[in-house]
Amino acid sequence: MKFQPRASHFIDGEYVEDTNGTAIEVIYPATGEVIARLHSATPVIVEQALNSAKNAQAAWAALSGTERGRILRRASDIMRERNYDLSVLETHDTGKPIQETTVADATSGADALEYFGGLAASLTGEHIPLGGGDFVYTIREALGVCVGIGAWNYPTQIACWKGAPALACGNTMVFKPSETTPLSALKVAEILVEAGAPKGVYNVIQGYGDVGASLVTDPRVAKVSLTGSVPTGRKVYAAAADGMKHVTMELGGKSPMIVFDDADIENAVSGAILGNFYSSGQVCSNGTRVFVQKSIKEAFLKRLSERLDHAKIGDPMDENVSFGPMVSENQMNIALGYIEKGKAEGARLIYGGERIDRDGYFLQPTVFADVTDNMTIAREEIFGPVMSVLDFETEEEVMARANDTEFGLAAGVFTNDLTRAHRIVAGFEAGTCYINTYNLAPVEAPFGGSKMSGVGRENSKLAINHFSEMKTVYVSMNDVEAPY
Ligand code: NDP
Numbered sequence: 001m002k003f004q005p006r007a008s009h010f011i012d013g014e015y016v017e018d019t020n021g022t023a024i025e026v027i028y029p030a031t032g033e034v035i036a037r038l039h040s041a042t043p044v045i046v047e048q049a050l051n052s053a054k055n056a057q058a059a060w061a062a063l064s065g066t067e068r069g070r071i072l073r074r075a076s077d078i079m080r081e082r083n084y085d086l087s088v089l090e091t092h093d094t095g096k097p098i099q100e101t102t103v104a105d106a107t108s109g110a111d112a113l114e115y116f117g118g119l120a121a122s123l124t125g126e127h128i129p130l131g132g133g134d135f136v137y138t139i140r141e142a143l144g145v146c147v148g149i150g151a152w153n154y155p156t157q158i159a160c161w162k163g164a165p166a167l168a169c170g171n172t173m174v175f176k177p178s179e180t181t182p183l184s185a186l187k188v189a190e191i192l193v194e195a196g197a198p199k200g201v202y203n204v205i206q207g208y209g210d211v212g213a214s215l216v217t218d219p220r221v222a223k224v225s226l227t228g229s230v231p232t233g234r235k236v237y238a239a240a241a242d243g244m245k246h247v248t249m250e251l252g253g254k255s256p257m258i259v260f261d262d263a264d265i266e267n268a269v270s271g272a273i274l275g276n277f278y279s280s281g282q283v284c285s286n287g288t289r290v291f292v293q294k295s296i297k298e299a300f301l302k303r304l305s306e307r308l309d310h311a312k313i314g315d316p317m318d319e320n321v322s323f324g325p326m327v328s329e330n331q332m333n334i335a336l337g338y339i340e341k342g343k344a345e346g347a348r349l350i351y352g353g354e355r356i357d358r359d360g361y362f363l364q365p366t367v368f369a370d371v372t373d374n375m376t377i378a379r380e381e382i383f384g385p386v387m388s389v390l391d392f393e394t395e396e397e398v399m400a401r402a403n404d405t406e407f408g409l410a411a412g413v414f415t416n417d418l419t420r421a422h423r424i425v426a427g428f429e430a431g432t433c434y435i436n437t438y439n440l441a442p443v444e445a446p447f448g449g450s451k452m453s454g455v456g457r458e459n460s461k462l463a464i465n466h467f468s469e470m471k472t473v474y475v476s477m478n479d480v481e482a483p484y
Contacts (some may be wrong), residue, residue: 001036005038021040022208024040028328029095030317032360037159044259045205046205049203053201053203054172057142060172065123068167069116071196074119075191078194080106086184087101088154090105090184095360096249096316102184108160109161111442112459116167119168120168120462133477137473138472141469145170145223146314147215148162148166148225150326151227151229152178153279155183159185160188161443162204165464169464172203173201174215179206210395211236213236223245225360225481226248226250247455248454248457250449250456253409254378257290258413258430259292260291271437272438274438276288280326282327289371290387291389291398292389297369311365325361325362331384332355342377349354350368351365352366352385364385399424408429410433430453431454444459
């Protein structure tokens, strides 16, 4: 099999296998064919990985930030050099078109390695002068062994978004990809070793939720960073709390995108397309509730349908294809179930809505209009190519409706009224907001959610605070005054 890795796991700098683990079949979503066979980690493998990460941590943290950063930046360079091959792998793992994976996956992982590699040398504590000559200094310390658990939509990116800041701060990591897309994290581990990372610094083990759960509760683990759904996040957060572990939770969303009648319609339609159909809609921050002001609703829907006719659906390895299959049959059936619910609850299907008659898990880009706030498709995360268009009349009304959700990952507004744009984003209950664009996530900017969509932030300088902690040292320059 062309994409069969040397073994299922990467521990202590080497590929490791244990065929006693439950079988994992990796399926190419565009054809349904099995492209690799792996094994879920057994307790022996989990033990090896945690021991390896634990044993490697002190020496890794003892390197200078410059030395750690150099290794991360070297890994970033290797990823960029191999971008095409890594993208081919990512396309086979996820089904996403090569047109996307060559610009948004390994490259995004490389950005994180480069950015945090660059920051590593400048991570410091501070000096705090006090009265009478006393002072405090703080020491920024690594947390220890960190666990990363990934979703299946951006496997390379998630492996790097978690690994790069963790390693920059002097932590080591055990990363568990989603069993649906287990292949590319192994490449990240291989590349880090090639770039000079000591063995044990970044380990990858495969497995289902039970493997993730056993990592989260292990006493050797200091921090858990999860990208996944809200129900999983709730379980992982609770399990981590028992051991008082640090957490970052990047969870799901049902984000609003508001289009006012003064917006540039072409840009708003582009934003809605990017925010609903990129990666066949399997993006956590998608703006799946598109609120369009009533006066431009029909014009918006007309342009949207015309533009969707230009989506090129097909073989994701064809560079002209812009819309690929969903990641799995299961995920496709979930989305189809939501489409049926949308129809049954009275939403107006204006585009798509059907499975495409070919091998693989292809679903048409789908748009519902006349969606109302209480319909299931407007409340629950679908994680597929299904857009809900709702209409509104006033700013006050749409603001309240946009925030009326348990989620708070992202939110966007399209308008040419400058003050209104800033007023709207100030009112959004969401961690990541957009004005006149949607879904960009550069490594320089914090990314993450409010409310049920998560805790903590990935990327940017803020991620450093989530992968390190401060030790406070009070230094007295005076005699100690005791009351007796
Ligand atoms: P899941 O929540 O099902 O799984 C996420 C990961 O957690 C998987 O690796 C899974 O393993 C693992 N897991 C499941 N149960 C447990 C447990 N009890 N303890 C520890 N680990 C566990 O999400 P999906 O993989 O289905 O991904 C889709 C979800 O991810 C969507 O809700 C989406 O919104 C969210 N997401 C959020 C992003 C963000 O940055 N906010 C980005 C991308 C996706 P296994 O798969 O083997 O069960």
